[in-house]
Amino acid sequence: MVSARAQRVQADPGPAPVPHEPWPRGISRRPSMRISDVLASLRIEFPAVTTSKLRFLEEQGLVEPVRTAAGYRQYSPADIERLRFVLRQQRDRYMPLKVIGDRLAALDAGEEDEPAPRARLATRDGVAEAPGTHLTLEALAGEAGVEVEFVRDLLAAGVLRTHKSGAFDLWAREIVVAAAALAEHGIDARHLRQFRTSADRQADLVEQVVAPWRGQRSASSRARAGTLAAEVGELCTQMHTALVRAAVADLTP
Template structure:
């Protein structure tokens, strides 16, 4: 194999050009427009947007080709890198700096990590790729519980219906977990304080990201979303650490 001159990637890591940048074996011909990328990733990542793509480009995570007219074009390999970045953000809540380091290592020849475990609250997608509409009835059917139990969760404030009495994409996860707790005698009313605590944490994150969100620029909006995800995960981990420690002390 012909050895090409060494170069540095976006993270400053020297790459051995005998290794094809990750992902390997996927076309790097840039023929896809932004709209094509959004169509490809939208069913799996509901929050993907033009501003998110531009922000990830600014951070050096993707490098679309610019046409003579200045339009961005992406390759199938670019889409796979985007899928990796978005999955790591969604499932592992990794900071972009860590994701960038992982990509650099994979570009240098290290094996890609296995799929991260899916956290609760992901966007549900129907088998045909369309967004699933969640209602009391569809959530009950998907989780195998009585619709009355879903109504009890709503009455307790654990689920908050939106316009048209629709529930959000995280509703099935809440119902499944609440149903498992109910098997141990923990009723929906017992979980009100837990929901109230989560709402206070959300308010804390909101205070943190509000200055960026008020800037109204696509880059600032994307930064706000990324910061909110990372800080939210840190708060969740801190709460889990305290809970686990408290439970250990009981035994």
Template sequence: MLRTPSGGAGSGTATSDGRLMSIGTVLNLLRGEYPEVSISKIRFLEAEGLVEPQRTPSGYRKFSSEDVEKLGHVLRMQRDHYLPLKVIREHLDALARGEQLPLPSPAQSRELFEGGIELDPAGPTAARIGRAELLAAAEVGEPELVEWESYGLLSAVSEGCYDIEAVGIARLIADLGRFGVEPRHLRSMKAAADREAGLVEQVVAPLRRHRNPQTRIHAETTARELATLSIRLHSALVQSALSTHSH
């Protein structure tokens, strides 16, 4: 029998015969403690390099007991400590070297976010910046910001305050402008982004309504993961379209 990992690393997840497991078996083992986990979640963690299952000649994933233990450790650090994947990866690397790094508290996790590390959205409230700070950080003027807001490309979340992501958006809009791409040309991108966000929200809505508080918290993690996959797909589709046009 295989036991779902419930402690720290080294808690012991093993099969009686040591055979490799399919992704469906792994999913069933983990769901006892992590009801929000999904096959897409496991594949996402694999894509991020946090687990490396073996592959059969036909391409099917096969997980070892160590892989399942590592997945449990990753899910636990996300759930209990709200850690971003970069920090989780550092902890896993330390464990592989036989070291034990102390895990930060949620308050310390917020400091990681404010220090420039992207935090899992299931954690503390995202940072906010003022209008003057946004202009300075993005290195743009008030007229440009006003124009971008008129096209709905940026908007304040509260009186005079913006999400920290607004800085990156503003810089990208400015960079595109140097190639002659005007704000009015970007309205279709904004509309597409809104549609993708709506699709993500449809997927995570049942998690947000779940009676389990931890599941509701992980709705935000799932939303971020879906957004990451959506961005990757969008990038791949654009590259494919450009390749087609070049022929």
């Protein structure tokens, strides 16, 4: 026979689990900023961001500003950090919005954690840069752990390209690291030209897809073009990877 106390213990499920605070945690969620304030904050790092871009991201469910009784949007500091995260994933990783949304959902649920980003500085022409993002030839070689001459060979072969300033962008390090690994198997800069040619052709395809949007004058259309370019570019990458894996499948036991 179960005692009355035991029945009470069995009936009491204990304290309800505390739900995870949406990401980012520990940042104010008090809606105190207008959309103009948000733009002023974000444009230090993302000079091209527009009102239309923010509204588009809201339509995609990536940020949810509070609406006042008059219908105006009000953003919190936490909203701004979510927007920074989305814009960085698009700019730095060409990540599709659906994948970004999945990552945010995982962050909200506490299944993933996002480290603090590296600081960004605004340049004289208004373009934001992270220290070390645009590298000199020597700095790129140092970060990739290769000889300077190796980077020069990639540059001469057209595998690497520089900006007008003569510096390399943030993708250059990944290219050099991959090229160095391939070089260990006897694949040198000459053989890598076909990768650049293939990438350029895929970029041409992406440009054709977004051309109708880029040709329109509205800010929302330009924002849509940027998002579409990132998503189609990622799909091209997935297609290329799948094709290469399929092609070499017969070479493996």
